[in-house]
Amino acid sequence: MKTLCFCRVLQDADKQSSQWLGLGRPILVTFLFLFLICSEPATAETASSSAGEMQRAVAVAKEHGAPWQGPRAGPQGQRGRLVAIISEDLRNGGILGVAQGVREAAKDLDWKIRVFDAGGTAGGRDKMSADALALRPDGVILIGADAEEMRGRLEPFAMAGIPIVGWHVGPRAGLLADSPVSINVSTDPLEVARITAMAAVTGPRKRPGVVIFTDSNFKIAMAKANAMAEIVKACEACLLLEVRDVAISRSAEQMPGVTRELLARYGNRWTHALAINDIYFDYAVPEFIAQGLPGDSIELLSAGDGSRSAFMRIQAGSFQTATVAEPLNLHGWQLVDELNRLLAGRPVSGYVVPVHLVAPENVNFDGGGRMLYDPDNDYRAVYRSIWHR
Numbered sequence: 001m002k003t004l005c006f007c008r009v010l011q012d013a014d015k016q017s018s019q020w021l022g023l024g025r026p027i028l029v030t031f032l033f034l035f036l037i038c039s040e041p042a043t044a045e046t047a048s049s050s051a052g053e054m055q056r057a058v059a060v061a062k063e064h065g066a067p068w069q070g071p072r073a074g075p076q077g078q079r080g081r082l083v084a085i086i087s088e089d090l091r092n093g094g095i096l097g098v099a100q101g102v103r104e105a106a107k108d109l110d111w112k113i114r115v116f117d118a119g120g121t122a123g124g125r126d127k128m129s130a131d132a133l134a135l136r137p138d139g140v141i142l143i144g145a146d147a148e149e150m151r152g153r154l155e156p157f158a159m160a161g162i163p164i165v166g167w168h169v170g171p172r173a174g175l176l177a178d179s180p181v182s183i184n185v186s187t188d189p190l191e192v193a194r195i196t197a198m199a200a201v202t203g204p205r206k207r208p209g210v211v212i213f214t215d216s217n218f219k220i221a222m223a224k225a226n227a228m229a230e231i232v233k234a235c236e237a238c239l240l241l242e243v244r245d246v247a248i249s250r251s252a253e254q255m256p257g258v259t260r261e262l263l264a265r266y267g268n269r270w271t272h273a274l275a276i277n278d279i280y281f282d283y284a285v286p287e288f289i290a291q292g293l294p295g296d297s298i299e300l301l302s303a304g305d306g307s308r309s310a311f312m313r314i315q316a317g318s319f320q321t322a323t324v325a326e327p328l329n330l331h332g333w334q335l336v337d338e339l340n341r342l343l344a345g346r347p348v349s350g351y352v353v354p355v356h357l358v359a360p361e362n363v364n365f366d367g368g369g370r371m372l373y374d375p376d377n378d379y380r381a382v383y384r385s386i387w388h389r
Contacts, residue, residue: 054198061357064365068377070351075344077387084132088144089120095144101332129153142166154180163342193224196303197231213275255283278305311371325373
């Protein structure tokens with residue numbers, strides 16, 4: 001598999017060397033980036049997955065109205081606690097959605113919530129962490145910030161016996177070892193990536209040509225890109241055209257030009273785009289339209305986010321065919337439950353919400369009418385029952 005991918009990169013380099021000179025970064029860096037991605041060995045799980053197995057996994061991820069699979073027992077609600085939310089950046093829709101879910105759930109426990117917003121800067125993280133510590137809260141909920149990068153700021157809370165839970169704070173979902181944060185509430189990011197890629201390679205197109213968009217500034221983004229690349233490379237009929245590194249923070253600025261460049265380079269060989277976030281497609285689709293491409297010419301599948309614009313594109317049949325949408329409100333409720341367990345002197349549940357792939361056949365279910373994913377499984381009633389509320 002490594003040799004096959006290396007050869008493809010060499011072939012593309014030979015055919016397109018004259019165009020690479022205009023990419024805006026040294027050709028060697030681009031080549032080494034692609035080579036390192038391609039050199040990742042496929043996991044045993046990926047290599048052993050047949051087309052039928054992948055189709056079944058995608059079908060399960062697309063099911064709507066799936067029953068609650070999380071905890072049904074736990075400690076009674078610890079009422080009247082003071083809880084600090086330390087958020088990475090409330091301008092991020094995912095972070096805001098989770099914070100709103102926390103507020104909704106906390107009302108049932110009569111918790112007082114104080115929100116501290118770092119604004120996406122190191123200075124903001126320093127100040128908000130210090131302000132939250134000065135509050136002397138009973139517990140902390142960290143939303144969207146990297147737990148390892150925040151370790152020095154969080155250790156004073158741990159030393160004071162203040163429990164911490166987090167959302168999207170590490171590369172793995174579930175329990176965190178050797179960290180001030182007890183649990184990372186999230187869907188499994190690697191499973192999200194695999195399901196997204198499986199949906200692309202098992203689709204109706206006979207020879208998918210795939211471009212993957214990622215952001216090398218984030219370890220989790222690279223891990224997801226690698227997982228998607230493994231699936232594509234394991235597909236004999238598929239061609240991994242390119243893994244393109246575009247910073248999410250510069251997607252509005254760079255994606256229009258990148259899209260034009262990729263269309264010029266690959267033409268109709270480019271049939272699928274996979275991305276670690278829907279935001280890349282917000283700026284690619286206008287370029288597709290400007291080039292006169294029909295809405296079914298290139299399929300866009302996102303391994304994360306489930307933005308309002310992604311729902312709209314899927315509903316309209318305009319390029320995007322899938323997104324893995326996270327249940328932001330549910331995650332807010334789970335954060336409250338996990339923190340409640342710690343406040344009661346009990347271990348966290350460690351529950352990881354299954355991956356849900358939003359596609360044309362299910363986009364109008366489970367909150368889809370409101371352009372979001374909110375599972376229709378009575379999770380609020382379940383948590384209230386656990387808390388005796």
